[in-house]
Amino acid sequence: MGTGTLYVVATPIGHLGDITQRAVEVLRTADRILAEDTRRARALLSHLGIGGKPVDRLDEHATDADLSRAAGHLAEGEQLAFMTDAGTPVVSDPGNALVRVAASAGAPIVAIPGASAVMAALSVSGLVNGGFRFVGFLPRSGRERREALALVASTPETVVLFESPHRTSDTLRDLAERVPGRKALVARELTKVHEELLRGTVTDLAALDREWRGEVTLVLGPAEVDAAGERAALSDEEIDRRIDRDLALGRRPREIADELSVELGASRREIYTRVLARKG
Structure with missing residues (x-):
């Protein structure tokens, strides 16, 4: 039996009219659906008139066993559709691990684009x-x-x-x-x-x-x-206020200097000296 395909399906972030016709067709023909939130997934499927499909949870708490199970379904030739509760998967959700497993197994991976916040x-x-x-x-x-x-x-x-x-x-x-x-x-x-x-x-x-x-x-x-194309910088007063506040919070001078030097694109040594002067 040939390897199944993983479809990464974008779903609406709010307005249900934002689901694409292609996404509906993929969800309708998939053998199994993997969802971050099975309750919301079933609600959307019901709205679309799609029923009778297994819907497996695959969220941020997914274990290696859960991922292996999904890989097993692909190995058996099943067509899997992965969807989150809203938006485009693998943007801010646990889908990366699933995609990596599918790629390692040599399964085709197809993006079904759509809504994205x-x-x-x-x-x-x-x-x-x-x-x-x-x-x-x-x-x-x-x-x-x-x-x-x-x-x-x-x-x-x-x-x-x-x-x-x-x-x-x-x-x-x-x-x-x-x-x-x-x-x-x-x-x-x-x-x-x-x-x-x-x-x-x-x-x-x-x-x-x-x-x-x-x-x-x-x-x-x-x-x-x-006018010279240089980024607008914080004023000296604003920098000193930041340093004074961080010192009052008990933060270490080196830590403050490390952070500010990154933000300002300035020499860490110069910022560190400035922090010490404010502390003194």
Whole structure:
């Protein structure tokens, strides 16, 4: 029996009308469906009038045994469709492991493109100037989060990230400390009934006194450049405020210097000397 095919199927991020005809056909003809959330998958399949198919869970807690089982289905010639609960798979979900297993097994892998919160937000942002960097969800806390924020702040191109509504205000405030003047878009509940697009500088958006709800996609515009083509830098006062705040939080001077040197594109030695001077 020949090797089956893995279809990576994009599903709507909100509006059910955004499913493609090709995606519907693949879901209808697949032998088995693998889903990040079987409850949501079955609800979509029911809406599409597709029933009687096995739907297996394959989420972030998938074990090697789960992946081996999927590889076994492919080896038996089954046509598998992998879908997440919303959007394009393998953008911010556990699908990478499945794709790697299928590729290692020599199975054909076919993309069924469609809705994507990343591309939807970019298309309405007006903030694209060439390339962009997608960073997914930022770490919640600690050094990993600070390093991720430093990467975002040091990226001159447009940056797209996802955020939990419970952490959106914190993320906007953290970015406002690093890139206060960069233009940004907060895209909330894209394609859904309560879709909302909020524009302004990062500082403007961070100052909003509101509660965030639903799915949030944040687009950070490219770094501003001056007449000489140089990136706009933080003022000396802004840099000193950052250093003073981090020192007050008990962070080590070397750690502060490492982070700021990446963000500012400056000499680590010079920043370290400056941090020591502020501490003294």
